[in-house]
Amino acid sequence: MAKVNETGSSGAHKDWHLSYNALALTRRAFHGHPLTGDEPGADELIELGIVVYEPWNRRYAAVDLQRLQRRVHAEQRARISDLLHEQTTADHFFEGMARLEKEKVSGIQYAADFGEAQAALQSALAGATSLIRTAHPITRPAESLKVSLSIDLPRLERGVGLKTIYPDSARARGPERDYAKTVSEHGAEVRTIAGSFIRCIIIDELLAVVSDYRTVPAPRDTGWLITHPGILAFVTQVFETQWEMAAPWMGDRARSVDGGTITNTRTREILRRFSRGETIKQMASGMGLSVATINSEISNLYEQTGTSSQFALGAWWASSDERKLTP
Incomplete structure (x- = not known):
């Protein structure tokens, strides 16, 4: 059947x-x-x-069986036509929603590509008169920092303030150290923070550019342009909260101790074991020291290298010339 x-x-x-x-x-x-x-x-x-x-x-x-079959086929074709029409209507609906998403609505505008975001950002930066806040949780290329420096220094000389946040790992990267040192010498304030934080730029509390965090990690080249006073105030508060959690940095790689080096024989051994993935207890057992002593040495390394997390300390050690010292 x-x-x-x-x-x-x-x-x-x-x-x-x-x-x-x-x-x-x-x-x-x-x-x-x-x-x-x-x-x-x-x-x-x-x-x-x-x-x-x-x-x-x-x-x-x-x-009549043939007549019944023709009627059934006609009904089926009508249903297929209705479904196709419904699909077309849905497509038009979502196309309209996509266009609406890109439009500026009540002080919020979606920048769908890097060029659109940069055009709005550069225009606002050129007219900055008071204070620029920036938070950069991702590594900035050397060429980008060079371009930023050529623009930031004249702005600082005009009296426009700059507060910028980098991750702790930036302390181990030459281009970011050089940038932080140079702008600090011209009056900018630079800090670093351990862990993740929100990427944003705030200009004179009149415009904010925030990454599109609907997907994580957020894309580098898209984001939201915000002029809505309430949302702008919220973004500014988020930045200031991050700022209070961050540690001051003037571009120095780390504070050196006697002899011109940060590490000594013991701390270099700790760092080498740390880079091999040993735990604190394994280090203590292997070096014949107490857990408290290992923790104390690591705390001192945090202070001397200007880092505040094992990840940032490991990044510093990976790029440090002191790895070549023996023993």
């Missing part, structure tokens, strides 16, 4: 399948025997339209 499932024009699901009783009744109907409608299986034939009610004799009779 063949079986075909579909949804009827009323939205109900049709089951093109006949039971044994319904097949027997179909044979009777096709041979001209009317049905009362009460026979087992009659409801299946009525639902599918194979038999129809004839009021003059109060019985059900078989329909």
Whole structure:
């Protein structure tokens, strides 16, 4: 017995399948025997339209099969057309939503590409008169820092303030150290922070550019341009909270101790073991020291290198020339 499932024009699901009783009744109907409608299986034939009610004799009779098939095909094509129309309408809807997302609405504008964001940002930076706040949680390329320096120094000389935040790991990277040292000498304030923080730029508390954190990590080249006073105040508060958590940095690599080096024989051994992935307890056991002594030495290294996390300390050690010292 063949079986075909579909949804009827009323939205109900049709089951093109006949039971044994319904097949027997179909044979009777096709041979001209009317049905009362009460026979087992009659409801299946009525639902599918194979038999129809004839009021003059109060019985059900078989329909023309080819005509029924043409009607069913017509209904199916109509449903397919409705579904295609619904799909087209949905596509138009989402296209409209995508355009709306990119439009400036109540002080919030989505910048869909790097060029659009940069154009708005550079225009605002050129007109800055009071204070620029920036937070850069990702590594800045040397060429980008060079371009920024050529723009930031004249702005600082005009009296426009600059507060900028970098990750602790920046202390181990030459280009960022050089940038921090130079702008600090011209009056900028630079700090570093351990862990993740929000990437943003705030200009005179009139415009903020915030990365698009709908996806994590946030894309580098898209973001939100914000001029809405309430949201702008919130973004500024987020920056200031991050600023209070950060440690001052003037671009120095680290504070050196006697002899011109930061490390000594013991701390270099700790750092080498640390880079091999040993735990504090493993270091203490291997070096014949207490856990408290190892922790104290690591705390001193944090202070001397200007770092505040194991990740940042490891990054400093990985780039340090003191790795070449022996023992």
